[in-house]
Amino acid sequence: MDLIKNALINDVLNTRCSDPFGCLGLQSSPSKKGLSLLVWQPEAISVRVLAIDSDQELATMTETEDKGLFHAAWPKEKTRFHYRLEITYKDKSTYTLVDPYQFPNTTFVDPDHHQANLYKSQGAIRANAKVNDQLTIQGTRFAVYAPAARSVSVVGDFNAWDGRIHPMSSNGDGIWRLFIPDVNHGARYKFEIRSNAGDILPHRSDPYAQRIEQYPSFASVTCFDNKHQWQDDAWVKRPIEDIYEQPMSIYELHIGSWRRKADNQPLTYLEIKDQLVPYMVEMGYTHVELLPITEYPFDGSWGYQPVGLYAVTSRFGTPEEFKALVDALHQANIGVIMDWVPAHFPADSHGLANFDGSKQYEYPDPKKGWHPEWNSLIYDFGKEHVVNYLISNAVYWLEEFHIDGLRVDAVASMLYLDYSREDGEWIPNKDGGNHNYEAIDFLRRLNETVYLNHPRCFTVAEESTAFPGVSKPTYMNGLGFGFKWNMGWMNDSLAYIKRDPIYRQHHQGELSFSMVYAFDEQFVLPISHDEVVHGKGSMITKMPGDAWQKFANLRAFSAYMYFHPGKKLNFMGNEFAQGQEWSHERSLDWHLLETDYHKAQQTLSKDLNHLYTNEPSLQFDHSYQGFEWISYDDSANSILVFARKAKDSDEHVIAVINFTPTPHGNYRIGVPKAGRYEIVMDTDEVSYTGSGYAKVKTYQTQAIVSHGREQSIELQVPPLAGVLLKWLAKP
Incomplete structure (x- = not known):
């Protein structure tokens, strides 16, 4: 073998190869006298080469002086052929597999894609390798962006999690690729990355994985079943309407704690579908907003620390079962909004942090790349591949899961370089200011992509400052969001309603001030999960007075919210005056509906919803x-x-x-x-x-x-x- 092949083989043996196709698989002999085959199976004791479509033996391979490296030659054969390998391992077990290194075309030909649907070409994609007119080999094409890596391997159940078996190949564009035959739906896998410095990093979950297991494995899972047959054509193809003139009463929901079973286990996607849809219809809500359902490792983050933006959390079921939930809501004419978190991501070792041994997804300098408030990392919005990753993810949820709206979390933290930082802890922009120009450009591009390609969908910003034009179109120099949460209204009105009525006369402006700016943005009035946690108490416990006055205050506040201009959002439990402060670890206090006060509050919430959705005078609110x-x-x-x-x-x-x-x-x-x-x-x-x-x-x-x-x-x-x-x- 020539020096190049020797060098490549040495890289393969030491799990640092970036061009396995250069030496593994069927090769033309350096002397141009036939073909030779090199197979690397470090735990094997013998390898036979069989015809691809029969048990005909083509050769018995010879183990080289490098244990686990097997060689065979066909000196007179010049036409490439396809084959299988029958491998006997040290434990005497024998398996037959199709060698992936005979399919360079399937590995290297990228499916058509652009920045808005990058998920169709990266991650684990079902692929086929055509052998002849009668035979096609099905498998999975893996692709991962890791430009600073020395080498990358796919590891999984199909290779005993051995990073030596399936080295991936890079053609210099930063993407590592490999088609592995016979890896189908439900296979568990990760990426083993060797950094440029030479160290092997903790196994990484696939950034584009559509399913990820829970602790302790956090393994990515190939997901190709696509069994769900959508029945929501009437919804997704409905006439495009001016959403600002339509009623929008949003029920904010945490799936894991809305209702629980007798053993305190959360409902599955299918179980919650059967209970939630009729409840939403009865109560008159127009939309449900789900706290983040993208995969996250820590229950206590409620989903706001995601590792797996393309994966529906497996806590409650499969992606197909989640689609069934969305479909059922649509068939009941209920829109689905999901909380989406592009503002930060955690530093868990299986995630995006220091992904290939370098800061590929986060800003390198912690003064830009670390959130001191949340102890998490910040996406580098100045990198094209990061922006494409996030925008493709937004499109993924709209297209593949028929999501209607994205509520973008923590927008203020993205807009300001000094968010939650003291002097000297942040880096000014090129003009010396505190605006993150890269994040602003990203948000504009995100919203332009959503509204251009999905005109029935919308975006909502959770933005807590007076940043101008959050919900103005980008052509008017706005950020392009459809709506903005009215945090000022929320803070002022809650501060007011907590006061004893005897003191309210001195704080009338806390209620009237909201109308000074009510039409500066397209507002949603939120009484969200953030207002009923961390010692803030539930809505009913905020109210002053004896029991009767507490509920009367809450009823008056509810009416004020529904009569005030702006779309409405209430966190689950608010509709019946949840007693305890919300906890993600237990169900809402549904038993309270056995008491008159709580049942009456639920009835009022239902009546307010139906009044709002049927009264045109309450809908012209922008x-x-x-x-x-x-x-x-x-x-x-x-x-x-x-x-x-x-x-x-x-x-x-x-x-x-x-x-x-x-x-x-x-x-x-x-x-x-x-x-x-x-x-x-x-x-x-x-x-x-x-x-x-x-x-x-x-x-x-x-x-x-x-x-x-x-x-x-x-x-x-x-x-x-x-x-x-x-x-x-x-x-």
Whole structure:
């Protein structure tokens, strides 16, 4: 053998080969006198070469002086042929396999792809190698980006996790590839990477793996079953509508703790499907938002520390079973939003950290690449392969799982280089400022890709600062998100409702201030999981007063949220006044529905949802034309009054919310139109365990000036309650 082959063989023997096809498999002899075959099976004692399609023996291989390296030659044969290997191992077991190093074309020909569907060419892809017109060999083509690696091998159950057996090949583009015959659906595998410094790194999970096992293996699993037959055509092909003018009431859900079995085990995807879908329909929610369901190693992270962005977490079932859940929700006309985490990733040894011995996915400098708040790594948004990896992942969920919306977590941490850092702990941008230009470019490109290719889908930013244009189009110099969580509204309104009513008169601005900026962005009003953990207590425990007042306060707050402009989001349990603070380790307190107060709160939540989805005046919530203050300054009584208007119509409703336990028998308010106003929602109804104070349900306007309006009504305002009156044109 020539010097090059000798060098390559030496690399193979020492598991540091980057070109196994240069020496393994069938080769033309250096003398050009026939063909020779080299096979590396370090645990073998004998190898026979068989015809690919029969048991005909083509040769018995000779073991070389290098133990485990076998050689055979065909001096007169010049036409390449396909073959199988019958291998007998030291333990006397014998197996027949198809040598992967006879299929360079299947290994090196990349499937068609571009940055938006990179997942179709990297990771573990089902592939076929055509032998002849009668025979095709099925297997898996593995591909992984590790440009700084000295060598990469596929290890798995199919080779006893021996990194010597299946060295991958690199053609210089940073991607390592290998087609392995007869590796099919359900095979467990990882990548064994030798760094450029020569050390073998901990086995890495496949960044593109579509299934990853739980602790302790964290093994990637080939996933080719594709058994699910989608039945949601009516949903995914529905007419494209202006989503800003459609009602959106979102039920935020943590799958592992919504409901649990008697043994405290979480429901599977199929079990939760059977219970969640009818519950969502009954309650009137339009969308469910799932806390991250991409694979994550630590239960306590709730999914916000993902290692496996392409894998549905295997805690609750298979990818196909998760598709069945999404499909069932769509068939019930319920949209599915998933929390998506491109802001950071953990440093677990099987993940992306220091992936090939270098900082391929994270910023090299910890002043940019390490989150001090979450003790996790930050993606390097300046690298094209990182941006492509993330954008391809977003597209993957929309295309392969029919996800309707991506709620992007922790956007503020991406936008600011000094997020959670003190002076001297961060690196300014090229202009000396604190904006991460690379992350901004990434977010714009992400949103452009989503909206260009999936116009029925949308993105939502969890962004807690006043960064301009988060939900403005990129052509208007915005970030391009469809919506932004209104964290200001959430913080102010919760601060207000926690106060004893006697002090609320001094804090009226905490409720009215939100309307100063309500239409600067396309807002979602969130009462999320973050507000009911870490010692913050559940929503009902935030409320002041005795038991009756606590629930009355919560009912009034619920009405205020639904009457206020903006889409709605409530974390699971809020709808029935969950008692304990949320824990991911146990079920919600469903037994509380046996008590009147909690059952009444659930009924109110259901009625508010159905009111919202059926009342056009509450749906025109992204334009100042849909809102009109009537009274925002009655701080002495802690009462807010405002009108909500339907688009291009005289239709409107009047919201009156009283945040004190003092009722008012003759409270006059100005109204936009003459006519009758009928109460369509009163949270103080006896059916909601209220006092039933307001006996009059319909009011006729009077030509008495009030609040700068010529027409007014004098109504009964119940204590700690929200009332909605609908205008009826005819007297």
